[in-house]
Amino acid sequence: MTEPRWLDADEQETWRAFLWTSRLLNEALDRQLQRDSGMPHAYYMILAMLSESPGRALTMSELAEVVHSSPSRLSHAVNRLEEAGWVRRTKHATDRRATIAELTDEGYAVLVEAAPGHVAEVRRRLFDPLTREQMLEFRETLHALLEALDPDHTAPCAPDSS
Amino acid sequence: MTEPRWLDADEQETWRAFLWTSRLLNEALDRQLQRDSGMPHAYYMILAMLSESPGRALTMSELAEVVHSSPSRLSHAVNRLEEAGWVRRTKHATDRRATIAELTDEGYAVLVEAAPGHVAEVRRRLFDPLTREQMLEFRETLHALLEALDPDHTAPCAPDSS
């Protein structure tokens, strides 16, 4: 740690802006989902990712990866979702270590109910305030940051759903 | 909620990229601070904001505002920081409702110790991957988003410290 180059004023402001934007945006989304569907954003993501998977099911490991959750966190979350009746656990047929999490019909219904409001909120908070050009250049910048944060592309940032 | 305009492919990808970037960046920062200084980012912010305030002290309300914390969360956090001996609570002289949180010398020392590593991490994760132009345009975009998220400028995004 030789000579820690301090942040200049522009950097300072950029850093602040990033911190506040990501916090306020995440809070807005969380509030909306909690209010309208009674679940946090992380839980919504679990349902959403399951709904897009073949058979509306994934192993816990696969699911943990796509929602970027630790195994532990996912396990707790799926406990809750199972209690709510939105997800069901099954044993994997051939690999008996694996557990399969499957979206129930009820869970799917909840998701279908929740999605429009969620998408509307994303649009309102993220896309309405930006021009198309701003959005595209924003995306490029985010990709540059992602490249540095996650060189191996662990993150499933290919075109997928919300 | 009439006709929920879905996200197109570009929007989809932008939204994903934002989600992942903000998560990975926040995680990286949290990990670094937890590892090197044994505290979460939110606690670091409390110390940092106090250190920049006149007399290294603020009322709980003021502090809650600058770190964007609920009163309750801040109260719990300050309990921990007080146990650690990094912050001290005092009664406000004239308004006996108010409590003043004051950074102790020990807390200041911890912050001074922690700051360089933290700044280095911010630089590494956020600024190194971007060109100066990218950074400046990124900041503009974030300001546009902030304007929509927080029209009353509650967020202290004027030039300040980390």
Added chain:
DNA sequence: CTTCAAGACTTGAAAGTTAAACTAAATCGG
């Protein structure tokens, strides 16, 4: 000068997350 709403916190319990330890099943290298 009382009354009473609003302001500034604190508290306790519940929800969510993290960290570390643990079980069980599959795989790999002799």
Added chain:
DNA sequence: CCGATTTAGTTTAACTTTCAAGTCTTGAAG
């Protein structure tokens, strides 16, 4: 085939955050 690893997942406890309620001022109205 067998022991050592690795992989998959759960569990427990600690910790952070949120939510709802409660305390003690202040300030403003009547």
